[in-house]
Amino acid sequence: MEIFYRSNIVLIGFMGSGKSSIGRRLADIFGYKFIDTDSLIETKTGKSIKKIFQTEGEQAFRQIEHSVVVEVSREKRAIISCGGGVVINQDNINALKKTGLIIYLKADVNSLFERAKKANTRPLLMVENPKEEFERIFSQRKKMYEEAADKVIEVGERSQEEIVAEIVHDLGVKHD
Ligand code: S3P
Numbered sequence: 789m790e791i792f793y794r795s796n797i798v799l800i801g802f803m804g805s806g807k808s809s810i811g812r813r814l815a816d817i818f819g820y821k822f823i824d825t826d827s828l829i830e831t832k833t834g835k836s837i838k839k840i841f842q843t844e845g846e847q848a849f850r851q852i853e854h855s856v857v858v859e860v861s862r863e864k865r866a867i868i869s870c871g872g873g874v875v876i877n878q879d880n881i882n883a884l885k886k887t888g889l890i891i892y893l894k895a896d897v898n899s900l901f902e903r904a905k906k907a908n909t910r911p912l913l914m915v916e917n918p919k920e921e922f923e924r925i926f927s928q929r930k931k932m933y934e935e936a937a938d939k940v941i942e943v944g945e946r947s948q949e950e951i952v953a954e955i956v957h958d959l960g961v962k963h964d
Contacts, residue, residue: 796820796866796888797959800933802926803872803912804904805893805943806951811869813952821866825874828856837871841911850877858883875932885938891955892937895944897926 797814799807808824815822826837829852833840840849854877860868861883868888874880884890901922904910915921934940939958943951 794885794887794889795864796861796868796884797955798868798870798884798888798890799893800870800874800890800936801872801893801895801943802897802900802904802929802933803910803922804900804902805872805895806903806948807869807893810893810948810951810955811867813948814955815867817952817956818865818867821863822869823860823863823866824869825853825856825860826871828860829853829871832856836909838909838911838914846911853877854880861887863887872929875929875936881936885936889959890936890938892933892940893943893951894933894940895942897923899943899945900926 797818797820799811801807811824812822814820829840829849830836833852835843837849840852850873853871853874857870857874857880860866864887866888868884870880870884874884881890901919904913904922905918908914912925913922941951941954
């Protein structure tokens with residue numbers, strides 16, 4: 789029953805899990821608003837995520853991210869795609885859970901890396917050994933994603949259409 793009070797759908801997962809593109813498709817299907825926390829941070833600050841990390845540092849980014857998360861948690865009928873690090877602050881998860889059902893898009897670290905490395909927009913990968921760093925952060929976080937999730941979707945090698953279809957099948961009836 790609880791699901792009826794939580795009209796948002798929140799997508800969490802590591803970099804490269806497809807949160808934004810899957811989120812956009814879900815928003816179209818459900819007729820919900822689509823919100824991407826990273827894009828909102830960029831709009832609000834007028835700076836790219838990369839620039840915020842470079843000039844103000846990760847801590848500053850996390851504070852901005854938290855205030856944006858609190859703000860978007862007040863939405864109704866929104867698909868909210870979160871930056872991969874949203875789970876490191878439990879206050880973020882508490883806020884999102886009040887109004888949203890949290891879906892973890894789960895994938896193995898190698899396929900995530902293959903996808904994530906294609907874009908050169910991710911500050912956490914701008915290090916000497918990006919693969920090592922990626923694996924290190926992933927192993928730190930994987931339990932957090934599991935614990936935060938109301939529902940886990942295995943992304944695997946499936947197409948986005950298939951993943952979206954599974955989510956719609958599971959939630960479509962309940963989210964009117
Ligand atoms: C981050 C993931 C990024 C972005 C920032 C930090 C992380 O979002 O929020 O670079 O800590 O995992 P995506 O998961 O959309 O790449």
